[in-house]
Amino acid sequence: MELVSVDAIEAAADRIAGVAVRTPLLPCPWADPDRPLWLKPENLQPIGAFKIRGAFNAIARLDDARRGRGVVAYSSGNHAQAVAYAAKVFGIEAWIVVPVDTPSVKVEATRAHGAEVILSAVGEREVVAAEVVQRTGATLIPPFDHVDVIAGQGTIGLEIVADLAADLVLVPVSGGGLISGVAVAIKAKSPSTQVWAVEPELAADTAASLAAGELTPWSVADRNRTIADGLRSQPSALTFAHQRSLVDGIVTVGEDEIRQAVTTIARNARLIAEPSGAVATAAYLFHGDELPRGKTVAVISGGNMDPELARELLV
Amino acid sequence: MELVSVDAIEAAADRIAGVAVRTPLLPCPWADPDRPLWLKPENLQPIGAFKIRGAFNAIARLDDARRGRGVVAYSSGNHAQAVAYAAKVFGIEAWIVVPVDTPSVKVEATRAHGAEVILSAVGEREVVAAEVVQRTGATLIPPFDHVDVIAGQGTIGLEIVADLAADLVLVPVSGGGLISGVAVAIKAKSPSTQVWAVEPELAADTAASLAAGELTPWSVADRNRTIADGLRSQPSALTFAHQRSLVDGIVTVGEDEIRQAVTTIARNARLIAEPSGAVATAAYLFHGDELPRGKTVAVISGGNMDPELARELLV
Structure with a gap:
C-alpha cells in the first residue's frame, strides 16, 4: 500500500x-x-485540536467546483468542529452528522462554526452522511482514513x-x-x-x-x-x-x-x-x-x- | 528621559x-x-510568565566576570522565578529575597530552579537584597525599572x-x-x-x-x-x-x-x-x-x- x-x-x-x-x-x-x-x-x-490541519488540507485539495458544493462529516468530536471551522474559512456549507446522544455542548460548538448539524440514530451516522452526500453533492471528509x-x-x-x-x-x-x-x-x-x-x-x-x-x-x-x-x-x-x-x-x-x-x-x-x-x-x-x-x-x-x-x- | x-x-x-x-x-x-x-x-x-524575557536579557547583558558573581532579586512572584530560571540557564548563582509571608508554593517553585531563597521580614526585602549584593558581589536584577x-x-x-x-x-x-x-x-x-x-x-x-x-x-x-x-x-x-x-x-x-x-x-x-x-x-x-x-x-x-x-x- x-x-x-x-x-x-x-x-x-x-x-x-x-x-x-x-x-x-x-x-x-x-x-x-x-x-x-x-x-x-x-x-x-482555534478549534482546540490538531484535527483542523487534516480537515483544512483535505478541503483545500478539492477543486473549486467540488468544494463549492460543500462538505459532510460524521463525528461527535473534534473532527466535526474542524470540518465546520474549515468550511467557514472557505465560505462553503458543512453538514455534520452526529448521533442523537451527543452532548449538547458539542452540538452547539459545531453549530457555532456555522455548520448544519444533522442528528442521526445511534449507529446510523455513516448511512445518514451518505444520504446527505447523495442529496447535496457535497464531499465527505473522513476523520483519518x-x-x-x-x-x-x-x-x-x-x-x-x-x-x-x-x-x-x-x-x-x-x-x-x-x-x-x-x-x-x-x-x-x-x-x-x-x-x-x-x-x-x-x-x-x-x-x-x-x-x-x-x-x-x-x-x-x-x-x-x-x-x-x-x-x-x-x-x-x-x-x-x-x-x-x-x-x-x-x-x-x-x-x-x-x-x-x-x-x-x-x-x-x-x-x-x-x-x-x-x-x-x-x-x-x-x-x-x-x-x-x-x-x-x-x-x-x-x-x-x-x-x-x-x-x-x-x- | x-x-x-x-x-x-x-x-x-x-x-x-x-x-x-x-x-x-x-x-x-x-x-x-x-x-x-x-x-x-x-x-x-517555561516559568509561566513573560518575565523570563526581561530577566534573561538583563543577565545576558552583564559581562562575564560580573555575571559569574551571580544575581539577586527581591520578588515573591514571577520575576523571582524568571531570575532563578535564567541564572540556572547561565549556570550562575541566584539569591532571591522573599518576605516571610510568601506562600510556600511560590518559595518551592523558586527553589526548584536552583535559587537560594532568603526569607526577609515583611517590608525589608530591598534592604536584605542590598546586603546580599554587598556580601556576594552579585548583581541586582530589578523587576521593571x-x-x-x-x-x-x-x-x-x-x-x-x-x-x-x-x-x-x-x-x-x-x-x-x-x-x-x-x-x-x-x-x-x-x-x-x-x-x-x-x-x-x-x-x-x-x-x-x-x-x-x-x-x-x-x-x-x-x-x-x-x-x-x-x-x-x-x-x-x-x-x-x-x-x-x-x-x-x-x-x-x-x-x-x-x-x-x-x-x-x-x-x-x-x-x-x-x-x-x-x-x-x-x-x-x-x-x-x-x-x-x-x-x-x-x-x-x-x-x-x-x-x-x-x-x-x-x-
Whole structure:
C-alpha cells in the first residue's frame, strides 16, 4: 500500500499556513532532566485540536467546483468542529452528522462554526452522511482514513523536526491519522528520531494489531470504556500500513495515569488538555522505563473537555 | 528621559532566542467577529510568565566576570522565578529575597530552579537584597525599572508585529516594564497600531498618573486589594516616561470582570491564565465600548495561580 509522501505533507504545510496555528514546542523545566520534555500544544488550535490541519488540507485539495458544493462529516468530536471551522474559512456549507446522544455542548460548538448539524440514530451516522452526500453533492471528509487528512496532520511532524533534534516523539493513537502523518514527516527528515504511539489500555486495539501483525479489531463496547473519548476509533488499512512501516513502538497507559496527566499538564504547563490529549504525557510520566531515553516530545492532541470532567481533573 | 530603543529590543530578541518561547498569536473564533481577537499566551513560557524575557536579557547583558558573581532579586512572584530560571540557564548563582509571608508554593517553585531563597521580614526585602549584593558581589536584577529588562519584555511587541497587522494591542500594566517595551517595539514597527494599558480598578495608580500627567502613588494597602497579585506595583520614572510618550490609552477592569476573564480563557482558549494575566482579555470582553475597534491582541502575561484560586475560577 502506498504511503503518504513527505512532499504531500510539505505541500499541506503551505496550505494550512495562517489557518492552523504554528504551535511552538514548550520546554518543561519540571520534567526529568535526564529525559527533557517538550510539549506540542495542539489544544491551542482555534478549534482546540490538531484535527483542523487534516480537515483544512483535505478541503483545500478539492477543486473549486467540488468544494463549492460543500462538505459532510460524521463525528461527535473534534473532527466535526474542524470540518465546520474549515468550511467557514472557505465560505462553503458543512453538514455534520452526529448521533442523537451527543452532548449538547458539542452540538452547539459545531453549530457555532456555522455548520448544519444533522442528528442521526445511534449507529446510523455513516448511512445518514451518505444520504446527505447523495442529496447535496457535497464531499465527505473522513476523520483519518484519507491521504489528504493524513498529510495535514503530518505537518505537526515537520514542525517538531524544524524546532528540535528530538530523540523520541510520543503521539496519541486511535484511528491513526495523526501518527501516520507525523511518522512520515519525522522519518523523512530525521530518521534517528523514534516515533512511538500511545494508547489507552482500555482501547488498545492498535497495540494488539501491531503485536499480531494484522488489524485486530476490538468491539465498540470495549473501546468505549476509556475516559479518552477521542481515542475510541481503530486504524484503517491505510493508517495501519503507515504504523507497521514507520512506528518504532507503542505503549499503553491506564485510566488513572491519563487523569493524573491532565492534572499535571494543567498545574505545570498551564494548559488544558482533554484526556485523549494527555495520553502521550501520561506515557512520559508513568512509563519512562519502557521508552527510549533522551529529548522527548509529547503531542497534546486536543483540549476539549466536558465542564464536569474539567471540574474533576483540572485542579 | 531617554527611552529604550527598538534596536535594543531587537538585540534582546537575539539573546533570548531558544530560552524564551517564541509564542504564537492564538485566533479566537469565539470572539466578536467585528473585533477579532488574538491571544498572546505568555503563560506558556517555561516559568509561566513573560518575565523570563526581561530577566534573561538583563543577565545576558552583564559581562562575564560580573555575571559569574551571580544575581539577586527581591520578588515573591514571577520575576523571582524568571531570575532563578535564567541564572540556572547561565549556570550562575541566584539569591532571591522573599518576605516571610510568601506562600510556600511560590518559595518551592523558586527553589526548584536552583535559587537560594532568603526569607526577609515583611517590608525589608530591598534592604536584605542590598546586603546580599554587598556580601556576594552579585548583581541586582530589578523587576521593571531597568532598560535591559524593558528591552527584553519588548520582544513581545516585535513578535506581535511580525505576526499580525493589529489595530489594537492590550497590555496589563503594573510596574510598566512590559508595556514600555511592547510600546517601543510596536510604535517603531507599526505606528498605526494602538497600544492600550489595562489595569485593575483597585490598583489604578497608572490610570491616575496618566490622567494627572505625573506619578500619582497609591498606598500599598490600596493596591493590594486586587485579586491580580502581579499588578500591585506602580511605575517608576523610567516606565512612566515610556507610557506618557507611547501609550494611546488606558482602561480599568473590575474584580468580577477579571475573574470571569480567567474562566472564559480556560473554557474557550484552553489556557490557564492567572488573574493578572487575564486583565487584557477582561478589557476586551467587558470594555469594548471604550476601546478602538479592529483586530485586537490581548497579552496574557502569566499563568501562575494558587491552587485554591484555580479551583474557584477555572471551571
